[in-house]
Amino acid sequence: MAALVPPSPAAPAAAASSSDAEQPKVDYLNLPCPIPYEEIHREALMSLKPELFEGLRFDFTKGLNQKFSLSHSVMMGPTEIPAQSAETIKIPTANYEFGANFIDPKLMLFGRVMTDGRLNARLKCDLTDNLTLKGNAQLTNEPHMSHGMFNFDYKGSDYRTQFQVGNGALLGASYIQSVTRNLSLGGEVFWAGQHRKSGIGYAARYNTDKMVASGQVASTGMVALSYVQKVSDKVSLATDLMYNYMSGDVTSSVGYDYILRQCRLRGKIDSNGSVSAFLEERLNMGLNFLLSAEIDHRKKDYKFGFGLTVGE
Amino acid sequence: MASRVSLKAGKGKVVRKSAAADEEEGSVAAAGKFVKEWSTWAMKKAKVVTHYGFIPLVIIIGMNSDPKPSLSQLLSPV
Numbered sequence: 351m352a353a354l355v356p357p358s359p360a361a362p363a364a365a366a367s368s369s370d371a372e373q374p375k376v377d378y379l380n381l382p383c384p385i386p387y388e389e390i391h392r393e394a395l396m397s398l399k400p401e402l403f404e405g406l407r408f409d410f411t412k413g414l415n416q417k418f419s420l421s422h423s424v425m426m427g428p429t430e431i432p433a434q435s436a437e438t439i440k441i442p443t444a445n446y447e448f449g450a451n452f453i454d455p456k457l458m459l460f461g462r463v464m465t466d467g468r469l470n471a472r473l474k475c476d477l478t479d480n481l482t483l484k485g486n487a488q489l490t491n492e493p494h495m496s497h498g499m500f501n502f503d504y505k506g507s508d509y510r511t512q513f514q515v516g517n518g519a520l521l522g523a524s525y526i527q528s529v530t531r532n533l534s535l536g537g538e539v540f541w542a543g544q545h546r547k548s549g550i551g552y553a554a555r556y557n558t559d560k561m562v563a564s565g566q567v568a569s570t571g572m573v574a575l576s577y578v579q580k581v582s583d584k585v586s587l588a589t590d591l592m593y594n595y596m597s598g599d600v601t602s603s604v605g606y607d608y609i610l611r612q613c614r615l616r617g618k619i620d621s622n623g624s625v626s627a628f629l630e631e632r633l634n635m636g637l638n639f640l641l642s643a644e645i646d647h648r649k650k651d652y653k654f655g656f657g658l659t660v661g662e
Numbered sequence: 663m664a665s666r667v668s669l670k671a672g673k674g675k676v677v678r679k680s681a682a683a684d685e686e687e688g689s690v691a692a693a694g695k696f697v698k699e700w701s702t703w704a705m706k707k708a709k710v711v712t713h714y715g716f717i718p719l720v721i722i723i724g725m726n727s728d729p730k731p732s733l734s735q736l737l738s739p740v
Contacts, residue, residue, distance in 0.1 A: 412740075414731035418724030450720040452727070459720045471716045489713045496709060517705075 381508040384534035387524040388512075390553045393562045394576035397588040397607035400616045400628035402642045404428055404653035411661030419661075421449040421462075427655065438651055467491040480505045519543025532558055538568075571596030584609055623648035636661055 385392060405427015413419040425447070428440035449462040460472040473485040482505070487498035499516035514522035520543065526536030533556050541548040551568030565575045576590035586607040593600045605618030617627040626644040633639050640657040725731060 414735050415724065415727055415729060417727050418731065420736070448717070450717050450724065452720050452724045454727070457723075459716075459723065461717045461720050463717055467713075469713055469716060471712065487712060489709060498709075 378530075381528040381531060383505060383508060384510060384526045384528045384536070385555065386503070386510055386512070387526045387536050387538060387553065390526075390536070390555050390564050390566060391574065391576050391590070393578040393586075394564070394588050394590050397578060397586055397616060398576075398590055398603055398605045398618050400626075400642070402626055402628060402644045402653070403655040403657070404642070404644075405655050407640065407655060407657030409657070409659045409661070411659075413662060417452055417454050419451050419453075421447075421451065421661070423447040423449070423462075438649065514540070518545075526553070532556055622646070 403425070405425065407427075408424045409421065410423070411419055411421045423446070424444070426444040427442065429443045431439050431441055433439040445464050445466065447462050447464045449460070451461075452459040456476045458472070458474040462470040467490065469487070469489045471485075471487045471489070473483070475483045477483055482503040484501040484503065485499070486501075487496070489496045489498070497517055499514060499520070501515075502513045504511045509525065509527040511525045512523065514520070514524075516522075520540070522538060522540035524536060524538035526534055528534045533554070535552070535554050537550070537552045539548070539550045547570075549569040551566060551570075551572075553564065553566040555562065555564040557563070560580050562578045563576070565573075567573050571594045573593040573595060574590065576588065578586055578588040580586045586609075587605070588607065589602070589604045591600070591602045600621070602621045603618050605616060608615045613629060613631040615627070615629050617625075619625050624644060624646040627642075629639075629641040631639045631641075638659040640655070640659065642653075642655040642657075644651075644653040646652070721736070725733075725736065
């Protein structure tokens with residue numbers, strides 16, 4: 351927390367007693383570390399974008415150890431494939447995914463492999479106290495469809511920087527700095543060699559105990575603003591706006607997030623005419639029941655899903 | 663190409679210089695192509711190694727962490 355900067359040695363006693371009544375003076379040399387740049391819309395994303403799914407989902411996580419666990423997941427349901435016409439084409443698929451996770455304070459490994467050979471791998475390693483290496487890859491058997499990316503993150507006392515290298519000659523760097531106790535500002539640049547595109551973006555985040563407001567602008571034409579208000583311990587309301595100034599489309603959504611003792615319910619309504627809700631109910635220790643619904647009135651696409659998660 | 667368009671008087675010297683320049687350019691281009699080919703080969707091998715070896719690597723690291731789980735715990739479905 352910000353320390354008081356006493357004007358004279360005799361003042362601290364008086365200052366300490368009055369600090370309860372008024373806000374402490376900001377010590378600009380002792381600001382907290384900001385949120386990482388890619389998580390700047392974190393609260394809004396958690397409340398407004400739950401993992402909606404269609405069909406059946408069953409996840410079983412078996413812990414062998416405090417740090418090591420295996421997971422088995424079965425998903426059955428229609429999958430959308432991109433189609434030229436306005437209609438969405440869905441193909442029923444069923445797949446099984448095996449995963450292994452190793453979570454240590456210094457090293458985290460996360461791997462998931464599907465029956466068709468697709469591997470989704472994540473790695474996070476703390477090279478020193480402040481420098482972290484993160485890697486992320488989606489590998490497939492089809493040629494030219496695999497992606498990989500490495501990030502180097504450096505955390506300073508009140509700033510964070512990140513450098514990214516990805517396949518297809520993708521390079522990126524970002525920097526975020528705490529300007530006051532509540533406000534942090536940041537920027538990023540990226541260069542995509544394969545598509546010969548480069549871009550620059552800025553982001554700002556203002557948060558207090560009760561609310562978080564964040565905004566992001568990028569030269570690719572994206573403007574994203576979000577606002578989350580924590581109405582009480584159990585209820586949060588969130589809203590966001592995405593605007594592309596190059597193509598002119600705008601999407602806005604409003605949602606709620608109820609975090610109750612036995613369940614978590616998130617619902618949202620969109621300006622594209624879609625309403626969605628996601629319920630996670632804790633039936634017992636280690637047994638969670640999921641219900642997901644997404645109704646798109648404009649495209650007349652109705653998606654309902656149910657699932658069970660066993661294990662921590 | 664530069665060597666063709668040259669005055670007849672100084673042709674010998676210019677041809678030699680441009681040949682040397684071409685050779686140098688050629689060697690730099692060849693070195694660049696060499697590096698690119700090798701790095702593409704290395705990336706392809708790295709992709710295959712990661713694709714087949716990542717999950718076994720996580721399992722090996724997990725099975726060697728404390729407390730050491732047993733093989734029957736790894737293979738049983740319960």
